[in-house]
Amino acid sequence: MRHCDKCDVDIMDDVNNCPLCGRDISTKDSVESFLCYPDNKIWQSKRNTLINFAFWASIIGMLISIFVEWLIFKQIRYNWYVITGVAMFVLTVILPLKFKWSFSFVCTFIGLCICGYILFLELFTNSFGWGLYITIPFFIMFMALYSTFITVLRNYYKGFDFVVCLLIFSILSIAVFMYNILSGGLMWPSLVAFLTSITCFIFILIFRFKSVKKQLEKNFFI
Amino acid sequence: MENIKDGENWLKIDNAGLIYPSASSEKWNNVFRVSAYLKEDVDPKVLQQALNIVILRFPNLDVAIRRGFFWYYFQSLNEYPKVQEEKTYPCRRMELNSKKHLFRVLYYKNKISFETFHSLTDGNGAINFLNCLICCYLNLLGAEINEKELEIDYKDKPSMEDIEDSFKRFQDDSGNGKRLSRKAYQIYGTPEQNGKLNVISAVLSVNNLHRVAKQNNATITQFLVALYAKAILNYKEFTLQKKRPVVISVPINLRKFFDSKTQRNFSSWIDIVFSEKNKYEVPDLIEITKQQMSVVSKEYLQKNINTNVSTEKNIFVRIMPLFIKKLALQLSYKFFGEGSYTTVLTNLGNVKTPAGFEKYVDRYECLLCKSIINAINIGVVSFQDKISITFTGAIKEHFIEREFCKLLKSYGIDIQIYTNIK
Numbered sequence: 281m282r283h284c285d286k287c288d289v290d291i292m293d294d295v296n297n298c299p300l301c302g303r304d305i306s307t308k309d310s311v312e313s314f315l316c317y318p319d320n321k322i323w324q325s326k327r328n329t330l331i332n333f334a335f336w337a338s339i340i341g342m343l344i345s346i347f348v349e350w351l352i353f354k355q356i357r358y359n360w361y362v363i364t365g366v367a368m369f370v371l372t373v374i375l376p377l378k379f380k381w382s383f384s385f386v387c388t389f390i391g392l393c394i395c396g397y398i399l400f401l402e403l404f405t406n407s408f409g410w411g412l413y414i415t416i417p418f419f420i421m422f423m424a425l426y427s428t429f430i431t432v433l434r435n436y437y438k439g440f441d442f443v444v445c446l447l448i449f450s451i452l453s454i455a456v457f458m459y460n461i462l463s464g465g466l467m468w469p470s471l472v473a474f475l476t477s478i479t480c481f482i483f484i485l486i487f488r489f490k491s492v493k494k495q496l497e498k499n500f501f502i
Numbered sequence: 503m504e505n506i507k508d509g510e511n512w513l514k515i516d517n518a519g520l521i522y523p524s525a526s527s528e529k530w531n532n533v534f535r536v537s538a539y540l541k542e543d544v545d546p547k548v549l550q551q552a553l554n555i556v557i558l559r560f561p562n563l564d565v566a567i568r569r570g571f572f573w574y575y576f577q578s579l580n581e582y583p584k585v586q587e588e589k590t591y592p593c594r595r596m597e598l599n600s601k602k603h604l605f606r607v608l609y610y611k612n613k614i615s616f617e618t619f620h621s622l623t624d625g626n627g628a629i630n631f632l633n634c635l636i637c638c639y640l641n642l643l644g645a646e647i648n649e650k651e652l653e654i655d656y657k658d659k660p661s662m663e664d665i666e667d668s669f670k671r672f673q674d675d676s677g678n679g680k681r682l683s684r685k686a687y688q689i690y691g692t693p694e695q696n697g698k699l700n701v702i703s704a705v706l707s708v709n710n711l712h713r714v715a716k717q718n719n720a721t722i723t724q725f726l727v728a729l730y731a732k733a734i735l736n737y738k739e740f741t742l743q744k745k746r747p748v749v750i751s752v753p754i755n756l757r758k759f760f761d762s763k764t765q766r767n768f769s770s771w772i773d774i775v776f777s778e779k780n781k782y783e784v785p786d787l788i789e790i791t792k793q794q795m796s797v798v799s800k801e802y803l804q805k806n807i808n809t810n811v812s813t814e815k816n817i818f819v820r821i822m823p824l825f826i827k828k829l830a831l832q833l834s835y836k837f838f839g840e841g842s843y844t845t846v847l848t849n850l851g852n853v854k855t856p857a858g859f860e861k862y863v864d865r866y867e868c869l870l871c872k873s874i875i876n877a878i879n880i881g882v883v884s885f886q887d888k889i890s891i892t893f894t895g896a897i898k899e900h901f902i903e904r905e906f907c908k909l910l911k912s913y914g915i916d917i918q919i920y921t922n923i924k
Contacts, residue, residue: 281918287904288911289704290918299702299921300904316539317701317922318588318610380599 292316328378335374342366364400368393388445391423395452413466417456417473423449424477431484443484443492450477511578513565517669517810518767519621523567523574524824524831525839525874526598529697533593535869536628536850536883537615538636540862544609545643550585552639553607557583559656560631562665562766563622566601572824574621577601585609591699591922593617593871593894607635612864614639620767625850625868626755627765629883630654632866633855640862651856654765661763668762669811672804678812679805684775686749686844687738689877691897699872702903703892703920705865706910708852708884714913720788723849724795726882726891727752728787730847731776733905735787747777751843752795755851756807759800770806772798773843784909840875850883860886872896878903 281290282305284298296306346359376386402411427446457474522532565576583603588610596619604619616632634656715725753771865888868881878895
């Protein structure tokens with residue numbers, strides 16, 4: 281081992297400066313080799329770099345697009361679609377990749393985002409006009425059936441799973457149904473969606489009671 | 503709720519471990535390491551075989567962490583973890599979302615290291631796992647070491663006692679302890695970047711240290727705490743936060759006071775406060791340490807356990823969704839947790855091993871990770887006549903380490919330094 285005369289301590293061989301005082305001890309003869317720690321390398325995550333690049337590229341692209349529209353038309357009109365698109369891209373692609381969400385969680389989240397997007401189009405544009413009465417109820421029905429099939433056929437019980445997805449869309453179907461009753465709109469699609477999702481949930485509860493209980497207990501234990 | 507043994511595959515995090523996943527961030531989580539230096543280089547293939555055998559005995563480690571709506575929980579993995587060659591800094595952040603094991607078994611030349619996320623186990627559990635691994639490894643290489651002499655026999659089947667939450671078992675109605683919150687002095691320096699962790703390990707003779715501590719009417723832990731306090735107080739003279747007390751947090755192994763065999767977290771701590779001005783010498787600091795450590799008794803620790811468990815059972819805490827809980831816990835951990843002490847000194851004590859270990863194992867080492875606020879921490883562990891006092895820090899300055907070694911030298915104790923600072 282090497283020796284630092286200033287601190288009066290023995291120091292492992294592959295160190296050139298005393299870690300305590302910083303003195304150069306490289307010229308000291310060593311007696312025996314003691315290597316305890318590797319040469320340190322910081323692992324660079326390519327995945328994170330790529331995700332960050334995609335995020336910033338979409339933000340910069342959006343800003344350029346806004347800037348160009350403002351320069352030409354002196355107002356922002358079409359770029360609201362770009363802003364919404366970028367927000368959807370960040371929420372449904374960047375976030376799931378960055379935080380490694382499970383497949384079921386991604387499906388649920390994207391489903392909710394799509395419902396939100398349809399609502400946005402309904403309320404702030406003249407694109408559809410039938411989002412709340414037809415599109416959202418049918419989409420909820422699709423998600424409820426999809427969650428049920430994937431749970432029954434694939435026995436998909438892991439973490440945040442499709443049972444929780446089904447539960448969330450069942451609750452959403454109740455909300456949409458109640459809204460349509462109160463607003464006096466077209467009722468049959470939301471009624472069908474409500475009945476379908478509740479039937480699916482009861483079906484899952486009856487045939488997969490133990491697994492569902494375990495899943496719900498695991499996700500919601502207090 | 504412990505359902506791993508019943509064929510189900512999830513496990514509630516124990517009381518002490520609950521804070522760590524919530525307090526974790528993108529840049530930091532609480533990982534510590536215990537290492538053993540063998541007398542010959544490690545054979546990674548045999549080590550992998552040993553790990554495959556030993557992991558079956560520790561179901562509390564064979565888990566990944568998952569998010570529930572109200573709490574985090576462990577999910578059983580039933581996968582064989584891979585041994586890895588150590589290539590970078592110790593105690594790097596664990597990826598909590600990856601559905602992988604929350605520990606690493608690393609090898610580098612003659613060293614076997616076990617790094618784990620603190621929610622899984624404490625120092626005692628980590629040492630038990632490492633000893634089982636080494637024992638199995640040596641036996642696979644042809645050494646004849648009696649595994650029955652280990653604290654945990656790796657050939658036994660796991661029992662419920664090993665994975666119980668002992669905090670819950672020993673909680674009673676004898677009342678809660680008081681929690682004092684104060685702002686402690688913090689060691690500041692030039693921060694290292696990219697997760698770099700500076701390690702300085704001072705290795706010395708246990709007998710010499712014990713002799714010196716005995717001459718000063720103190721135990722080894724009390725003596726080291728006093729020396730460490732002196733080193734920090736000397737450094738504090740040059741800083742502006744003179745009014746804040748130096749607080750050294752010393753973890754306590756509760757298994758010594760309560761009859762528990764759990765391999766999960768079961769430890770508490772005591773804060774040793776040095777609130778006076780900087781004119782104390784080491785004997786005075788030893789007296790202060792002894793006086794404050796004398797309150798540690800079964801009753802005192804019982805009240806600490808009651809406080810911790812009652813906080814967890816509080817209805818408002820229980821019904822708070824995890825994302826709010828996480829935010830609250832992150833802030834409280836930073837300001838009322840780490841902000842209330844200056845540094846941590848943990849002494850794992852003398853590692854008890856089966857006869858014959860000393861032929862193959864040279865020494866042990868314990869590394870604490872970089873904290874959010876605290877700049878330097880110390881891990882102490884001894885084996886046979888070698889005690890490793892390991893400083894881990896994320897600042898470029900090493901004044902305190904130098905002061906500490908100077909103080910040890912002033913008592914005539916020879917020191918060997920091992921470091922990753924090149």
